[in-house]
Amino acid sequence: MKKIDAVIIVEGKNDIHRLKQVIDADMLCTNGLQMSKEILDTIVELAKTREIIIFTDPDSPGNRIRHRIQQLVPSAHHLYLQAKQARTKRKVGIEHASLEDILEAFNYISEGKPQENSLSWQEFLDLGLSGRSDSKERREILAEKLHIGQANAKTFFNRLNMIHAKYEELERMMKDGQSNCDNF
Numbered sequence: 001m002k003k004i005d006a007v008i009i010v011e012g013k014n015d016i017h018r019l020k021q022v023i024d025a026d027m028l029c030t031n032g033l034q035m036s037k038e039i040l041d042t043i044v045e046l047a048k049t050r051e052i053i054i055f056t057d058p059d060s061p062g063n064r065i066r067h068r069i070q071q072l073v074p075s076a077h078h079l080y081l082q083a084k085q086a087r088t089k090r091k092v093g094i095e096h097a098s099l100e101d102i103l104e105a106f107n108y109i110s111e112g113k114p115q116e117n118s119l120s121w122q123e124f125l126d127l128g129l130s131g132r133s134d135s136k137e138r139r140e141i142l143a144e145k146l147h148i149g150q151a152n153a154k155t156f157f158n159r160l161n162m163i164h165a166k167y168e169e170l171e172r173m174m175k176d177g178q179s180n181c182d183n184f
Contacts, residue, residue: 002106006051006077009043009069011062014095015055022099023106026050030069033061040072047073053109055079057093058086058149067155078110078162080149108147110162123167124157127174138174145173 004025010016016027028046030039046052052073056062058081070076086097094102125131128138130153143150148159160170 002103004053004106006053007046008053008055008079009076010094011056011065012093012095015057015093018095018097018099019055019102022103030056030065033065035065035068040068043069044072047075052076053079055094055105058083059092063151063155078148078159079105079108080110080143080147081105082144083150105147110148110159111164117161118164118166119157119160119170120167121157124153124160127167127170129153129156142170142173 001022001024004023006025008019008023008025008027009030010019010027011030011032013029016029019025019027028039028043043052052069052075054066054069054076055078056066066078070078081094081097081101083092085101086092086094088096129135129142132138135153139153139156140150142148142160143156146160146163146165148156148163150156151159
């Protein structure tokens with residue numbers, strides 16, 4: 001069992017039950033998008049003395065929850081799963097991920113919002129991660145390689161900066177990905 005000293009913020013009780021199978025940590029459930037002011041206040045208070053890790057579902061509601069918490073606690077760390085890792089035939093959620101994928105995600109904890117960007121918006125565009133017909137596919141391939149979750153261009157740009165990604169490193173990864181995607 002992996003011991004984590006931070007407080008892990010998840011969406012639901014089923015997520016907590018799943019994580020508790022492989023992670024020893026304090027966890028707090030937001031109750032999905034129905035986050036109460038009390039829960040948000042609790043997260044803010046916890047962040048004063050504890051590290052916070054946000055680990056929400058790889059879907060639109062999960063991203064909205066993540067964004068809301070990040071606004072209140074910019075120093076929060078982030079964990080991501082790819083949607084394909086957390087999907088059943090009809091649902092997407094952390095509780096559906098394999099225990100191996102959950103443990104693997106903990107090897108890629110991203111820092112909170114950086115003070116300054118490691119990658120400029122122009123470099124992001126030069127890499128073709130926005131503004132091209134294949135930009136979404138390019139972001140998906142990098143998201144999988146970097147374990148930062150799929151996202152729209154603006155969110156993906158922010159995530160790249162949270163992990164302090166550099167232009168040269170991303171350019172190399174994209175070239176290495178040519179066997180996966182003929183458009184690179």
